[in-house]
Amino acid sequence: MLTQHVLAAYMRDGNYERHIRKMCITYKRRHDVFVREATKMFGRKVILHGRGAGLHFVLEFPGGEEQDWLIKQAEKVGVKVYSMIPFWNDRNDCPKNIIFAGYSLLSEQQIREGIALLQSAWFSALP
Numbered sequence: 001m002l003t004q005h006v007l008a009a010y011m012r013d014g015n016y017e018r019h020i021r022k023m024c025i026t027y028k029r030r031h032d033v034f035v036r037e038a039t040k041m042f043g044r045k046v047i048l049h050g051r052g053a054g055l056h057f058v059l060e061f062p063g064g065e066e067q068d069w070l071i072k073q074a075e076k077v078g079v080k081v082y083s084m085i086p087f088w089n090d091r092n093d094c095p096k097n098i099i100f101a102g103y104s105l106l107s108e109q110q111i112r113e114g115i116a117l118l119q120s121a122w123f124s125a126l127p
Contacts, residue, residue, distance in 0.1 A: 027055060033108045034115070041119040055104035058084065061097040070099050070122060077117040 010016050034057065038048055049058040059081075061070065067083050074081045081101045088094040103111055 027104065030103050030106065030108060030111060031055075033111045034103050037112050037115040041115050042123075045123060049098075056100060056102040059099050059101055060095070064097055065122065066096045067099050073121040074118055077121045079114050079117050079121070081118075 007016075031052070035048065035051060038046065038057075038059075045061065045063060047060040047062060049060060050056060067085075071081055071083060081099045084098050084100050085091050085094045087100075106114065
C-alpha cells in the first residue's frame, strides 16, 4: 500500500513523466552511438537489424561467421553478446550467423569501446 501511494505521488507531481522523457533521450543517444560506431567499425561485414526498435540489435554476419565463434571471441575481450537460439521456436531454424547485442546498461563511451573491441576480436582474428 505504501509503495502505491509513493508511486501515485511520483506520477501526480510529474516526476514519472520527466523520468521517462529523460530516459528516452538517453537511450536515443546510446542507440545513435551504437549505429554510428558499428557502421564505422564493421562496415559491410555486419548487418544491423532492429534500428529504432528497443534497446538491442541483432547483428547478422554475411561472411558466415557462426554465433558460437563470435560469442567466444567477444568473451575473450570482455564483451558479452548473446545467442539468438533461445528466441526461435525451433532451434534448428535459427540462422548460425546472427547474434544479439544490447546497449541499455552501457554509457556512450562504453559502447564505443565495446564495438572497437568486437571489431578487433572478430575481424582481426579472421584469416
